[in-house]
Amino acid sequence: xxxxxxxxxxxxxxxxxxxxxxxxxxxxxxxxxxxxxxxxxxxxxxxxxxxxxxxxxxxxxxxxxxxxxxxxxxxxxxxxxxxxxxxxxxxxxxxxxxxxxxxxxxxxxxxxxxxxxxxxxxxxxxxxxxxxxxxxxxxxxxxxxxxxxxxxxxxxxxxxxxxxxxxxxxxxxxxxxxxxxxxxxxxxxxxxxxxxxxxxxxxxxxxxxxxxxxxxxxxxxxxxxxxxxxxxxxxxxxxxxxxxxxxxxxxxxxxxxxxxxxxxxxxxxxxxxxxxxxxxxxxxxxxxxxxxxxxxxxxxxxxxxxxxxxxxxxxxxxxxxxxxxxxx
Amino acid sequence: xxxxxxxxxxxxxxxxxxxxxxxxxxxxxxxxxxxxxxxxxxxxxxxxxxxxxxxxxxxxxxxxxxxxxxxxxxxxxxxxxxxxxxxxxxxxxxxxxxxxxxxxxxxxxxxxxxxxxxxxxxxxxxxxxxxxxxxxxxxxxxxxxxxxxxxxxxxxxxxxxxxxxxxxxxxxxxxxxxxxxxxxxxxxxxxxxxxxxxxxxxxxxxxxxxxxxxxxxxxxxxxxxxxxxxxxxxxxxxxxxxxxxxxxxxxxxxxxxxxxxxxxxxxxxxxxxxxxxxxxxxxxxxxxxxxxxxxxxxxxxxxxxxxxxxxxxxxxxxxxxxxxxxxx
Amino acid sequence: xxxxxxxxxxxxxxxxxxxxxxxxxxxxxxxxxxxxxxxxxxxxxxxxxxxxxxxxxxxxxxxxxxxxxxxxxxxxxxxxxxxxxxxxxxxxxxxxxxxxxxxxxxxxxxxxxxxxxxxxxxxxxxxxxxxxxxxxxxxxxxxxxxxxxxxxxxxxxxxxxxxxxxxxxxxxxxxxxxxxxxxxxxxxxxxxxxxxxxxxxxxxxxxxxxxxxxxxxxxxxxxxxxxxxxxxxxxxxxxxxxxxxxxxxxxxxxxxxxxxxxxxxxxxxxxxxxxxxxxxxxxxxxxxxxxxxxxxxxxxxxxxxxxxxxxxxxxxxxxxxxxxxxxx
Ligand SMILES: [Mn+2]
Ligand SMILES: [Mn+2]
Ligand SMILES: [Mn+2]
Ligand SMILES: [Mn+2]
Ligand SMILES: [Mn+2]
Ligand SMILES: [Mn+2]
Numbered sequence: 001x002x003x004x005x006x007x008x009x010x011x012x013x014x015x016x017x018x019x020x021x022x023x024x025x026x027x028x029x030x031x032x033x034x035x036x037x038x039x040x041x042x043x044x045x046x047x048x049x050x051x052x053x054x055x056x057x058x059x060x061x062x063x064x065x066x067x068x069x070x071x072x073x074x075x076x077x078x079x080x081x082x083x084x085x086x087x088x089x090x091x092x093x094x095x096x097x098x099x100x101x102x103x104x105x106x107x108x109x110x111x112x113x114x115x116x117x118x119x120x121x122x123x124x125x126x127x128x129x130x131x132x133x134x135x136x137x138x139x140x141x142x143x144x145x146x147x148x149x150x151x152x153x154x155x156x157x158x159x160x161x162x163x164x165x166x167x168x169x170x171x172x173x174x175x176x177x178x179x180x181x182x183x184x185x186x187x188x189x190x191x192x193x194x195x196x197x198x199x200x201x202x203x204x205x206x207x208x209x210x211x212x213x214x215x216x217x218x219x220x221x222x223x224x225x226x227x228x229x230x231x232x233x234x235x236x237x238x239x240x241x242x243x244x245x246x247x248x249x250x251x252x253x254x255x256x257x258x259x260x261x262x263x264x265x266x267x268x269x270x271x272x273x274x275x276x277x278x279x280x281x282x283x284x285x286x287x288x289x290x291x292x293x294x295x296x297x298x299x300x301x302x303x304x305x306x307x308x309x310x311x312x313x314x315x316x317x318x319x320x321x322x323x324x325x326x327x328x
Numbered sequence: 329x330x331x332x333x334x335x336x337x338x339x340x341x342x343x344x345x346x347x348x349x350x351x352x353x354x355x356x357x358x359x360x361x362x363x364x365x366x367x368x369x370x371x372x373x374x375x376x377x378x379x380x381x382x383x384x385x386x387x388x389x390x391x392x393x394x395x396x397x398x399x400x401x402x403x404x405x406x407x408x409x410x411x412x413x414x415x416x417x418x419x420x421x422x423x424x425x426x427x428x429x430x431x432x433x434x435x436x437x438x439x440x441x442x443x444x445x446x447x448x449x450x451x452x453x454x455x456x457x458x459x460x461x462x463x464x465x466x467x468x469x470x471x472x473x474x475x476x477x478x479x480x481x482x483x484x485x486x487x488x489x490x491x492x493x494x495x496x497x498x499x500x501x502x503x504x505x506x507x508x509x510x511x512x513x514x515x516x517x518x519x520x521x522x523x524x525x526x527x528x529x530x531x532x533x534x535x536x537x538x539x540x541x542x543x544x545x546x547x548x549x550x551x552x553x554x555x556x557x558x559x560x561x562x563x564x565x566x567x568x569x570x571x572x573x574x575x576x577x578x579x580x581x582x583x584x585x586x587x588x589x590x591x592x593x594x595x596x597x598x599x600x601x602x603x604x605x606x607x608x609x610x611x612x613x614x615x616x617x618x619x620x621x622x623x624x625x626x627x628x629x630x631x632x633x634x635x636x637x638x639x640x641x642x643x644x645x646x647x648x649x650x651x652x653x654x655x656x
Numbered sequence: 657x658x659x660x661x662x663x664x665x666x667x668x669x670x671x672x673x674x675x676x677x678x679x680x681x682x683x684x685x686x687x688x689x690x691x692x693x694x695x696x697x698x699x700x701x702x703x704x705x706x707x708x709x710x711x712x713x714x715x716x717x718x719x720x721x722x723x724x725x726x727x728x729x730x731x732x733x734x735x736x737x738x739x740x741x742x743x744x745x746x747x748x749x750x751x752x753x754x755x756x757x758x759x760x761x762x763x764x765x766x767x768x769x770x771x772x773x774x775x776x777x778x779x780x781x782x783x784x785x786x787x788x789x790x791x792x793x794x795x796x797x798x799x800x801x802x803x804x805x806x807x808x809x810x811x812x813x814x815x816x817x818x819x820x821x822x823x824x825x826x827x828x829x830x831x832x833x834x835x836x837x838x839x840x841x842x843x844x845x846x847x848x849x850x851x852x853x854x855x856x857x858x859x860x861x862x863x864x865x866x867x868x869x870x871x872x873x874x875x876x877x878x879x880x881x882x883x884x885x886x887x888x889x890x891x892x893x894x895x896x897x898x899x900x901x902x903x904x905x906x907x908x909x910x911x912x913x914x915x916x917x918x919x920x921x922x923x924x925x926x927x928x929x930x931x932x933x934x935x936x937x938x939x940x941x942x943x944x945x946x947x948x949x950x951x952x953x954x955x956x957x958x959x960x961x962x963x964x965x966x967x968x969x970x971x972x973x974x975x976x977x978x979x980x981x982x983x984x
Binding site for chain 1: 854855857862865872874875876879880881882922923
């Protein structure tokens with residue numbers, strides 16, 4: 001290892017190599033601007049910091065992918081889903097990109113984009129982990145939302161509210177061009193999924209959580225136990241023998257710290273709690289990949305872009321913490 | 329029960345019936361505007377949410393009571409108290425309104441108004457509880473202040489700083505038209521009173537707390553133990569065999585979350601902590617009534633009424649949490 | 657004791673006497689304005705409150721010292737340090753002022769000024785404690801920063817980043833006029849130093865912490881354990897038989913509560929946590945002196961001086977809590 005972190009990665013042969021995929025995609029929901037996040041994060045110095053301060057060897061094509069070539073001219077709703085062909089095609093391609101890094105035993109960082117892209121990232125690392133290690137990985141999903149709606153259960157039809165349903169096989173579709181490409185090798189087990197930060201969950205989603213006994217820590221749990229104890233419980237549930245994919249939706253943070261996001265919800269994590277979660281996941285040595293999603297620098301409820309600037313800075317901080325930055 | 333809550337009320341025969349009293353009264357203190365709170369809360373959708381989302385059957389006269397007919401033309405100070413005749417007459421009437429709901433075994437929600445109105449609400453539920461159940465109820469008083477001044481101990485003469493003193497019999501007055509109507513059946517025991525959120529307590533009030541061994545959790549205690557442990561201790565002190573009247577002064581919240589209130593004090597509860605307190609009280613199944621007081625939408629230190637809007641939203645959130653809204 | 661505190665001081669013969677030194681000095685760093693802090697704190701009523709509300713007998717020369725007479729006309733960099741002659745001369749004089757109070761068994765309060773002045777305050781109390789009690793004192797350093805750089809390890813050359821290094825003997829200089837006046841009697845032991853609130857520590861400083869096994873609680877530790885448990889651990893480490901000098905850099909607070917300071921760092925203490933730390937130190941009965949530093953009322957990122965006003969109020973609150981103000 002050449003990184004400055006003192007944590008030895010348990011499941012990566014080249015953990016000091018950081019595969020980076022920048023995904024300028026917003027088709028999983030309706031507000032333009034979340035596709036501008038990777039450029040904003042990079043312009044704020046994120047990749048330079050990862051390389052120069054944390055010591056990673058970056059594997060990045062220096063491109064923010066818009067996947068224009070994959071977007072169909074017509075993309076009618078299907079089973080209520082909006083942009084089904086586009087989201088399916090982009091996430092299929094992203095799955096291959098992430099897989100290409102992960103199969104080399106690299107740490108993978110994906111900068112979204114809306115949360116629909118997790119269909120691509122998680123399917124890619126799940127497949128690589130099965131091939132490299134012969135095992136299933138766990139997913140820690142930090143979010144105000146569960147994103148586990150089925151197409152039929154969704155009110156909005158936005159696919160960024162459905163990625164977990166597709167990844168876990170709760171939602172299925174035979175059509176190859178509409179997520180039919182997701183095979184068993186791409187999938188995750190609901191028993192290895194842990195939510196943190198929930199506070200805006202649809203009624204149908206609550207029922208899914210109960211029916212499948214999914215491990216979930218809401219803001220109520222964080223208030224009750226404190227974030228320190230919650231992370232102990234979350235990581236204890238996963239165990240220390242399981243690779244972890246961390247999918248971090250910036251809307252898990254309170255709008256006070258991350259206002260520039262498509263579906264802000266009050267009563268969220270402080271930036272300190274968000275950083276703490278990322279630090280704890282890093283400390284396990286089990287993290288194999290991280291997504292940072294839903295930063296939307298064009299949505300700014302503040303003045304003079306202050307909110308957007310703060311949200312981008314918060315996003316960079318979360319990534320650096322997950323990749324080994326520590327206070328002492 | 330037809331409410332969506334999975335908690336069974338222990339002391340209510342008709343807990344899914346919600347008696348609502350909207351009290352547009354500000355005479356317990358000197359700043360106009362707190363009488364506008366019930367309308368603002370209702371306009372923000374509170375009652376609709378309680379009915380449609382939480383499933384309560386509302387018993388409400390669709391009136392915000394200003395009690396104009398009860399207000400005297402002259403109301404000189406008495407024993408230092410301001411507006412003594414008005415506050416006494418309004419709270420006496422309110423006591424009867426609350427009692428009428430409570431004796432039916434309904435949950436009672438009172439939307440204030442300043443905190444002097446708790447003389448009415450608590451005396452009403454205390455009496456009904458004695459009649460229905462043959463027992464004393466507990467009071468959880470969430471506030472930056474103790475509101476336990478006697479008329480003689482008060483610096484300001486505002487009765488919203490005295491309701492606990494009158495309810496517990498520390499302050500007494502023979503004149504029927506100045507709180508003399510408060511009889512033993514209306515009163516509460518200081519041994520069944522718990523304060524949460526205190527941070528601005530007068531010297532004389534501190535002495536009362538000590539002399540009577542009143543259970544009180546200040547912000548210091550919340551910082552020391554965390555709100556989870558504090559609620560365990562608070563509810564453990566009351567025990568699970570006692571009906572609870574929750575009297576929530578919005579100034580318990582930090583001005584960052586609830587700036588629009590008459591006597592804001594820094595260093596208060598976060599909105600998350602406030603909601604958590606309300607959720608925990610609901611979870612006991614022992615709550616029989618709630619007051620929400622001191623929202624003043626006309627006081628707004630922010631710009632463009634943002635503070636007032638946030639304070640009203642916070643108030644609605646506290647009420648919904650106390651009445652069974654949960655994150656998961 | 658005539659103070660209102662119910663805590664009996666363990667190491668002070670005249671703990672109700674408060675020696676106050678107001679230090680209008682900013683030479684330990686480059687931003688003007690931190691020298692205006694003592695006047696702003698006093699204008700906000702701090703000394704009046706300490707006298708009238710907390711009951712201290714003030715020993716104060718009614719002067720905000722600018723030490724103009726000690727400032728050299730030329731002060732070239734030396735070993736990379738900026739203003740070395742000025743900072744050395746001022747802190748030497750301040751050391752004598754603090755010593756004069758401390759040798760009388762008084763509580764000492766120093767209002768800075770930048771954090772370089774701790775060279776003066778701590779050397780003064782350390783010497784007096786050795787003489788009065790024949791023992792070493794402990795230092796609790798509450799700060800976003802460790803301020804333990806050596807002149808050679810410092811990037812900026814600002815001495816306010818070096819006071820701990822000089823006080824602990826990690827940095828030494830023979831020249832009497834450049835900190836050579838610091839003798840063994842003035843020094844502190846790194847084994848009796850505890851940091852709280854750290855979140856922006858230079859790489860070389862991290863190495864010093866590790867090499868010397870210095871007790872340090874970063875924001876990560878506070879998130880993990882909560883401030884209540886952290887204070888238990890911090891005070892347990894010191895033990896209850898050791899006099900404590902509390903050196904509080906207002907930048908330990910998050911910029912949300914204390915924006916007007918020279919080197920703000922996000923992710924800091926809430927005002928509640930800051931007050932809690934000060935309250936806990938007071939409760940030990942071991943506190944013999946407090947510094948409040950780095951309030952800079954001329955730096956205001958807010959509008960209409962709101963940030964400066966809040967920072968000054970926060971500073972006053974920290975001092976009052978350390979000197980015995982309590983919520984209940
Ligand atoms: Mn999401
Ligand atoms: Mn979300
Ligand atoms: Mn109050
Ligand atoms: Mn009140
Ligand atoms: Mn500092
Ligand atoms: Mn400092």
